[in-house]
Amino acid sequence: MIATEKPTKMITYESAGVNIEAGEEVVRRIKPLVRKTFNPNVLTDIGGFGGLYDARFPGMKQPVLVSSTDGVGTKIKVAIDAGKFDSVGHDLVNHCTNDILVCGAKPIFFLDYFASGKLHVEHGVSVVEGFVSGCLENNCALIGGETAEMPGIYAGDDFDLAGTIIGVVERDAIVSRENVREGDVLIGLRSNGLHTNGYSLARKALVEVLGVGAKPKELNGETIGEALLKVHRSYLAPVLSLFEKFSPREDIHSLSHITGGGIVGNTSRVLSAGLGLDIDWNSWKRPAIFDLIQKVGNVPEESMRKALNLGIGLIIIADASKATDMIDHLHASGEEPVLMGKVVKR
Amino acid sequence: MIATEKPTKMITYESAGVNIEAGEEVVRRIKPLVRKTFNPNVLTDIGGFGGLYDARFPGMKQPVLVSSTDGVGTKIKVAIDAGKFDSVGHDLVNHCTNDILVCGAKPIFFLDYFASGKLHVEHGVSVVEGFVSGCLENNCALIGGETAEMPGIYAGDDFDLAGTIIGVVERDAIVSRENVREGDVLIGLRSNGLHTNGYSLARKALVEVLGVGAKPKELNGETIGEALLKVHRSYLAPVLSLFEKFSPREDIHSLSHITGGGIVGNTSRVLSAGLGLDIDWNSWKRPAIFDLIQKVGNVPEESMRKALNLGIGLIIIADASKATDMIDHLHASGEEPVLMGKVVKR
Numbered sequence: 001m002i003a004t005e006k007p008t009k010m011i012t013y014e015s016a017g018v019n020i021e022a023g024e025e026v027v028r029r030i031k032p033l034v035r036k037t038f039n040p041n042v043l044t045d046i047g048g049f050g051g052l053y054d055a056r057f058p059g060m061k062q063p064v065l066v067s068s069t070d071g072v073g074t075k076i077k078v079a080i081d082a083g084k085f086d087s088v089g090h091d092l093v094n095h096c097t098n099d100i101l102v103c104g105a106k107p108i109f110f111l112d113y114f115a116s117g118k119l120h121v122e123h124g125v126s127v128v129e130g131f132v133s134g135c136l137e138n139n140c141a142l143i144g145g146e147t148a149e150m151p152g153i154y155a156g157d158d159f160d161l162a163g164t165i166i167g168v169v170e171r172d173a174i175v176s177r178e179n180v181r182e183g184d185v186l187i188g189l190r191s192n193g194l195h196t197n198g199y200s201l202a203r204k205a206l207v208e209v210l211g212v213g214a215k216p217k218e219l220n221g222e223t224i225g226e227a228l229l230k231v232h233r234s235y236l237a238p239v240l241s242l243f244e245k246f247s248p249r250e251d252i253h254s255l256s257h258i259t260g261g262g263i264v265g266n267t268s269r270v271l272s273a274g275l276g277l278d279i280d281w282n283s284w285k286r287p288a289i290f291d292l293i294q295k296v297g298n299v300p301e302e303s304m305r306k307a308l309n310l311g312i313g314l315i316i317i318a319d320a321s322k323a324t325d326m327i328d329h330l331h332a333s334g335e336e337p338v339l340m341g342k343v344v345k346r
Numbered sequence: 347m348i349a350t351e352k353p354t355k356m357i358t359y360e361s362a363g364v365n366i367e368a369g370e371e372v373v374r375r376i377k378p379l380v381r382k383t384f385n386p387n388v389l390t391d392i393g394g395f396g397g398l399y400d401a402r403f404p405g406m407k408q409p410v411l412v413s414s415t416d417g418v419g420t421k422i423k424v425a426i427d428a429g430k431f432d433s434v435g436h437d438l439v440n441h442c443t444n445d446i447l448v449c450g451a452k453p454i455f456f457l458d459y460f461a462s463g464k465l466h467v468e469h470g471v472s473v474v475e476g477f478v479s480g481c482l483e484n485n486c487a488l489i490g491g492e493t494a495e496m497p498g499i500y501a502g503d504d505f506d507l508a509g510t511i512i513g514v515v516e517r518d519a520i521v522s523r524e525n526v527r528e529g530d531v532l533i534g535l536r537s538n539g540l541h542t543n544g545y546s547l548a549r550k551a552l553v554e555v556l557g558v559g560a561k562p563k564e565l566n567g568e569t570i571g572e573a574l575l576k577v578h579r580s581y582l583a584p585v586l587s588l589f590e591k592f593s594p595r596e597d598i599h600s601l602s603h604i605t606g607g608g609i610v611g612n613t614s615r616v617l618s619a620g621l622g623l624d625i626d627w628n629s630w631k632r633p634a635i636f637d638l639i640q641k642v643g644n645v646p647e648e649s650m651r652k653a654l655n656l657g658i659g660l661i662i663i664a665d666a667s668k669a670t671d672m673i674d675h676l677h678a679s680g681e682e683p684v685l686m687g688k689v690v691k692r
Contacts, residue, residue: 009644010643010644010645010646011547011550011551011643011644011645011649012547012645012646012648012649013544013546013547013649013652013653014649015550016546016547016549016550016551016653017546017550018546018547018653020607020652043410043517050412050413050414050445050446050448050449050451050513051412051413051414052410052411052412052449052520053410053411053412053413054408054410054411054517055401055403055409055410055411055514056408056409057401062400062402063401063402064389064398064399064400064401065398065399065400065401065411065512066396066397066398066399067396067397067399067455067457067489067490067510067512068396068397068457068490069457069458069459069490069491069492069508069510070459070492071459071461071492071494071496073494073496074496074497074498074499076496076499077496077498077499099396100396102396103396103398105396109411109413111413111414111415111510112415113415113416113417113459113508115417115506115508143413144413144414144415145415146415146416146417146508148417148419149546150417150419150420150422150423150506150546151420151546152420152423152546152549153420153422153423153500153504153506154499155501158499160461160496160499160506162415162459162461162492162508164413164415164457164510166411166413166512167396168401171389171400174398198359200359200362200363200364200495200496200497200498201357201358201359201362201364203362203498204357204361204362204363205357205362297356297357298355298356298357299356299357299358300356300358302358303357303358303359303360306359306366307359307362307364
């Protein structure tokens, strides 16, 4: 039988491409960073099989867990091209935070997945530093994670990330679509760039033409890599501040996080049946990076709107009678809100 | 400025490699499958920004959430080679279930991440079918997920998966290492193969030599691909059955899920300081696939023990006085438990 007659040269765990020492070194170096995100609700230490979190939620009557999993899409390829490993983890925590925030939930903990072909200690530590920054910004504990070494799947310095966030909301404070009605206004909060969507388009239209290091005059001294790698904004602070002053049901009828699918795709998902959007596309100025993508790649406006947030990262669908108060409140929190349209009958 | 002088041919969202229709088709087809995993605690429907789960846990005094994130490592490469996409998702749910089960927790919900270079509808649906099978087996809801299309990261039919499980345990039923003492016995529950660890070694030592389609006589008619792709066992049923009859503190002193690092690596993590393991490596017969890997790849025993579970997937560290009762109980549940060693002073 062939299987036994001709043994190959000796194969060990290490010669098969798995570097246990690198994995242990990453864990050693990230431990003190990760511990900075802990709070008294975290009942565990790093390195156990599972992350433990106290689920009593004192003061809440009907706590509801809200969870979301995501990746950063091909923004990761821009990070790899630019040799910048410390921001994509932060992007991912902020992205996930916004995804549960639009249900009304505050994040409590996060878990990360980081996979590469060959574990490079410095890259691994940088990636986790990004997760830690994101968790500190959004006040959630980095309670677990997995670092996978997968030779044969990821080439060169390529890697991928996934993250899962868990948050909690009082059941009667869940923001849902059921209160949206004709005449509600759309108040947009500004993005600082592409956030984490549309990078396949941006790479094809811009990066493959000019490269990440180019400094086109439209970007005022920034490179394309810098403009594309700006960290996805978290809207936790301005939205929580709104929740303190306005009712998440009567005043705030719905919230929309602008990700893949763009402004219309994402906001249509949070309308009741029979309603549509009337958007004034000229009511805000798009950040320069969007015009550059459109110009260099000769991208039709329809694709721009489908793939990109175009400068608006989160939309509040508000009762029209509260619009002025809400906009004033957002200005006072340092935002530059945009009254960008309204809900109409379809 | 170069950026504006020479527009390239028109780039659209679709020509950049993102196929929105394929993504929508996958969602349409998986919806009825995913819904089968729901229960009255799931307060959401598929397609919202976040998955909602009732966190009141009636009857529990101090509920603690236990969570874990993982991937299936390079087992995914074997699945790709064999063109089999429906089992790795099931592997992942079972793996995550075991990871929180060893803390004493029962799974409540799961979220998946599935990334490929170009979304192939049939592959995507198969992968989610695997997640659904795993969630049904472990009685947890598939509450969220992300399907990412990442041209430039994943080549050909390559893809990657990550999954996150959330479970719950009563605080005073958490299984922890603090009760382990000298003289405790190790009771092993059998694995059905490599589960999800050691595939870089197995591929190098076996797959690259013989191929996934080979049928070496040692495997009794099975192909190498079939033997390597057996679904990671979930130990939820036998361990919950133990919890009903034996105290998760006084009788069951610790539990160890045998993943990367092998029997010694994983079980050492759940011992108190100053204690070690005395394992009788001849107390069970290894499944044929392990002997084949060792023989064909000429793999030293030390690497075998570090990388592979060698036929034992979960270890119960039990009070010696309860060992016989526990083994009898496990036999009655259909297990073939192995009394494989004991805890010693180091």
